[in-house]
Amino acid sequence: MADEQTRRVYERARMGGRLGLGERPAVLVVDFSCGFTDPGCPLGADMGAEIEATRRVLEVARGRGFPVIFTTIAFEENLVDGALWVRKVPSLGELRLGSRWVEIDPRLERREEETVIVKKGASAFFGTNLSAILASLGVDSVVLCGATTSGCVRATAVDLLQHGYPALVPRECVGDRAAPPHEANLFDIQAKYADVVSLEEALERLESAGRTREKL
Template sequence: MTITTLDSTTALIVIDLQAGTLGGPTAHPAGEIVARAAELLAAFRAQGRLVVLANVDGTPAGRTQYGEGAREFPAAFSALVPELGQQPGDVTLTRATWSAFAGTDLDAILTERGITQIVLAGIATSFGVESTARDAYDRGYSVALAIDAITDRSADAHDASVARVFPALGQTGSAAEVIALLG
């Protein structure tokens, strides 16, 4: 469903726009994704709305086809890109999971501030963004996804999430549409 409204208590959560995740190939030009996320950040900050910057510094302990157990990423991998213009009032969450909720105090932060809706942007569509959207939906938040401020390593994975998963979790629209709804 196309995004139709934003609650007055909407927060922006930007997922993993950091040196390491942007260092590889992406389905959509990384610079464009970062630029749109920066536009969203500026609009949310201008209205005094909550901004959350989430980065990842490792992996959980579970074994996968990609490797055994937990591992830590180098600090340079986890560094948020400067284009985000990180501000002292931003909430920054560092995690070793796909979802920004898992293993962090994000839910408590949102609840304490009366947040009822989140807008998501970032990378990777089918990993961190989708996992955070699923967690938010399961916790009762309204979810909106700025589709042109999200990308994945794989165009097929991105398209599958956008077409099949996101409509069941919330509303989608462009960064410009989200900004217009901020008023």
């Protein structure tokens, strides 16, 4: 957790404004693949609580008919498409196309109509057609879940802002391998890029999204 002096510095800089959620949100689940949610993989950690919290978000989104999109990291067998990232983080080489580690965690019960984007970098936007998918679905905001908070979640939060999509990050729906980077990055995401909220607030806002338009 940030100390009081840090909070005062950020408040003085007038960071942490609210972005809100639009009328047509999507849920974007970043890299909750088995390679990140199974401790048996060198990259993995026990994210059972985060998976369960994300299941609750997905239940509301699916019930309301909002789009759900997943991402996974997967490389060719020769790892050439991993470029410098695999050199920097050699354990990423475990995430080869066709392996169990790149499959979406089955506890999330992904549906056939829910898109899975295969990415080679941290941000869900980098080198993918995510922006085109969001536009084609008429999405105006995003609920962001997944792993890891300090890596791909943060990178995606930055790019959501830069692509013009307000985002909610339910605190209980994102995870990391260790508490200090998790907490530090949640603090920074809230200050600069997205609204970090409780799971209950996210569920309430997702449930109420678009209700005004439905009454017209």
